[in-house]
Amino acid sequence: GAGVSQSPRYKVAKRGQDVALRCDPISGHVSLFWYQQALGQGPEFLTYFQNEAQLDKSGLPSDRFFAERPEGSVSTLKIQRTQQEDSAVYLCASRASGTSYEQYFGPGTRLTVT
Amino acid sequence: AQKVTQAQTEISVVEKEDVTLDCVYETRDTTYYLFWYKQPPSGELVFLIRRNSFDEQNEISGRYSWNFQKSTSSFNFTITASQVVDSAVYFCALRGGYNKLIFGAGTRLAVHP
Numbered sequence: 001g002a003g004v005s006q007s008p009r010y011k012v013a014k015r016g017q018d019v020a021l022r023c024d025p026i027s028g029h030v031s032l033f034w035y036q037q038a039l040g041q042g043p044e045f046l047t048y049f050q051n052e053a054q055l056d057k058s059g060l061p062s063d064r065f066f067a068e069r070p071e072g073s074v075s076t077l078k079i080q081r082t083q084q085e086d087s088a089v090y091l092c093a094s095r096a097s098g099t100s101y102e103q104y105f106g107p108g109t110r111l112t113v114t
Numbered sequence: 115a116q117k118v119t120q121a122q123t124e125i126s127v128v129e130k131e132d133v134t135l136d137c138v139y140e141t142r143d144t145t146y147y148l149f150w151y152k153q154p155p156s157g158e159l160v161f162l163i164r165r166n167s168f169d170e171q172n173e174i175s176g177r178y179s180w181n182f183q184k185s186t187s188s189f190n191f192t193i194t195a196s197q198v199v200d201s202a203v204y205f206c207a208l209r210g211g212y213n214k215l216i217f218g219a220g221t222r223l224a225v226h227p
Contacts, residue, residue, distance in 0.1 A: 048213070
């Protein structure tokens, strides 16, 4: 498809389980971002990749959160030992290089930790 | 510090009314970019507009218009003759370091028939 895709769309995890969320950016987009959106809030930045390099991970809330983009395309956000406060929608966005600063978002993965 | 404030949490209007969504930003950068995104019930954020700090010309796109005023650090969004399909959450955002977006809390717009 032409847009950013994410899978799964919904994930229910029991507290303490590990989860992996996948993002397929728009083909050719160099930049990839992950955001966390709590219910009723705006998205908050988690981490940023330029190709395969993770240049900014300042938004990751704890060392239980880990992201990778090994070949500069698909990215995975992993959350270890999930906790209830991790329940949120995780959004992925990609951006072309150059002066086009707008980011294009995927539909998100809604994570519910029970 | 960089910050975006959308003071209006929810707005409810009747179809065909005009509605303005407010956005106030804070930044120390002299060059910066502002954005508006729409989040319909499906959840996907849809890009609406980008504005850079050195272009204060207001923009109109169909029923949508944007008023950028550096003097008041505001970037307001007006929908003229609102329609039910405009019902969504609207986010204003500021570009931060490494091109990350700093979002406001959003304004939920409900347009009733």
